[in-house]
Amino acid sequence: MPTTTPASVDGRGLSPRTPLVGWPAVVSVMLGVFAIVTTEILPIGLLTSIGSSFTVSDGMAGLMMTMPGFLAAIAAPLVTAATARFDRRLMLCVFMLLLALANFLAAAASDYWLVLVSRIMVGITIGGFWSIGAGLAERLVPPASAGRATAVIFSAVPLGSVLGVPTGTLVGDLAGWRTAFTVMGVLSVGVLVMLLMSVPPLPPVQATRLSVLSGMLRSTSTRFALLLTFLVVLAHFGTYTYVTPFLEQVTHAGDALITTFLLLYGAAGILGNFLGGAWVARYPRTLFGLAAGLIATVTLLLPVLGRWEIGAVILLIAWGMAYGAVPVASQTWFSQAAPHAPEAASVLFTASFQATISIGALAGGAVLDRTSPSAVMLLGGCAAVLMVLAVTTHKPRAT
Numbered sequence: 001m002p003t004t005t006p007a008s009v010d011g012r013g014l015s016p017r018t019p020l021v022g023w024p025a026v027v028s029v030m031l032g033v034f035a036i037v038t039t040e041i042l043p044i045g046l047l048t049s050i051g052s053s054f055t056v057s058d059g060m061a062g063l064m065m066t067m068p069g070f071l072a073a074i075a076a077p078l079v080t081a082a083t084a085r086f087d088r089r090l091m092l093c094v095f096m097l098l099l100a101l102a103n104f105l106a107a108a109a110s111d112y113w114l115v116l117v118s119r120i121m122v123g124i125t126i127g128g129f130w131s132i133g134a135g136l137a138e139r140l141v142p143p144a145s146a147g148r149a150t151a152v153i154f155s156a157v158p159l160g161s162v163l164g165v166p167t168g169t170l171v172g173d174l175a176g177w178r179t180a181f182t183v184m185g186v187l188s189v190g191v192l193v194m195l196l197m198s199v200p201p202l203p204p205v206q207a208t209r210l211s212v213l214s215g216m217l218r219s220t221s222t223r224f225a226l227l228l229t230f231l232v233v234l235a236h237f238g239t240y241t242y243v244t245p246f247l248e249q250v251t252h253a254g255d256a257l258i259t260t261f262l263l264l265y266g267a268a269g270i271l272g273n274f275l276g277g278a279w280v281a282r283y284p285r286t287l288f289g290l291a292a293g294l295i296a297t298v299t300l301l302l303p304v305l306g307r308w309e310i311g312a313v314i315l316l317i318a319w320g321m322a323y324g325a326v327p328v329a330s331q332t333w334f335s336q337a338a339p340h341a342p343e344a345a346s347v348l349f350t351a352s353f354q355a356t357i358s359i360g361a362l363a364g365g366a367v368l369d370r371t372s373p374s375a376v377m378l379l380g381g382c383a384a385v386l387m388v389l390a391v392t393t394h395k396p397r398a399t
Contacts, residue, residue, distance in 0.1 A: 022140040024198035025200065026140050026149045027152070028197075029133045029140075030155065032092065032096055032195065033153060033160070034156035035187050035188050036122075036129055036130065037159075037164060038163070038167070039099060039188075040065075040069075040072075040160075041160070041164045043065060044065065045166065045168050045169030045258075045262055046172045046177040046244075047061050047062065048061070048248060049172055049177045050115070050177050053177070054112035054115070056112055058242060060365070062241055062242065062361045062364065062365030066365075067122075068120075068357075069354045069355060069356070069359070070123065071122075071127065072126035072127040072351075072354035073127070073350075073352070075123065076131045076347050076350045077351060079128040079131055079132075080347060085204050086204065087201055087202055087203055088202035089195070089199045089201055091128065092129060092132060092195050093192055095124075095125045096125075096192040098121055098124065098125050099121070099188045100188035101121065102118040102119070102121035103182070103188060104185040105117065105118040106119075107178045107182040107185060127350070131347055133153065136153075136202070137149035140200075159270065161269065166259065166263040166265065166266040168184075169258065173256065173259050219338065226352050228330070228333060228390060229333070229353060229356065230352065230356050231386050231387035231390065232288070232330070232384060234356050235299065235380045235383035235384035236360065236384075237356070237360035237364070238359075238376065238379070239299050239360075239376055241360065242376050243316075245373050246306065246374070246376070246377065250302075250307060251306055251308070257309065261313050261316050262316075265316045266320060268316075268318070268321045273327075275324075276291070277328050280325070280332045284329060284332050285391060287325055287329050288325075288326075288333065288391055289388055289392055290322075291326050292387040292388045294318055294319070294321070294322035295384045296382075296385045296387075296388060297318070298315045298316075298318050298381075299319075299384065300377070300378060302377045303374035303377050330349060364379075
């Protein structure tokens, strides 16, 4: 997040941090992040269904992934500064209400442009809720439990990332894509109620400023972290956004089989996140390189082996394990690049990750509309190869 300087507001200190009050609040924030991440990537598994409903191409439907990423990248730093003097609890509730309205709007949309408006609302929510919620753990629980509480909140990111697509696809297959968005809207309302009931008043205790971000960008280590994140996220979301068209057109899999494949991908992603979290502190370079290398291998082999169902499912399981480790590896690189400004590193990570999600989805959609799903996979694999080359040839130096 942008740098912070101590500045008590209205002379009020931190809220009481008791276990009874703190952990339900931590869980509610975690569920809020889960709802946000799941909503963001929900269209991936429903892409062709939504596109056919409005008679738009798969590439045009990919704008549903592009819009939130761009808006979140802008909102992350700006919202942090603009809401600096508002109660944190109030802002969390406002953003969760906005998420609920966005999901209900998508579910009821009569035209595709209304779906895109809902995705703009999702993007603002991502940047705002995450920039505020990610750093609240130390205000909700005793100091000795702050690290564990932070881990609980952050666990929602990989869980939402790996479970959102297969779960949304399953609901969409059973009851239609509009029902999937309705379910997410109801979940968002439920989280809003939890936030209101469990999170204590959180008056702002710090004044924020944005100048530290430009200072961080002068650091070689930060710029390299940006490069690695850009290449691997571009490779992943430029291809995975369009995995459903690939499975339909190349593997010739039916809806039920695609849902099963994506569920297996999600389960593998949870395992990858667990292993990544265990290894990243000791082997950050190796972990990041292996994850990118595995994504490169999968996407380059899919046009060949993905023609058969067994080949596609094996590669998707490997892909899930690889991507499960990417967010934690990327965030660790940013943290190590700016150990003196962890909050600023967090907002820069969020903004760059979200911006690249949108760029990847946009680039992949443009390629898909002009060529084929196999070409999308090959180009994404090339981007991942570049990331592997970068991480293996880079020599750390003082900034």
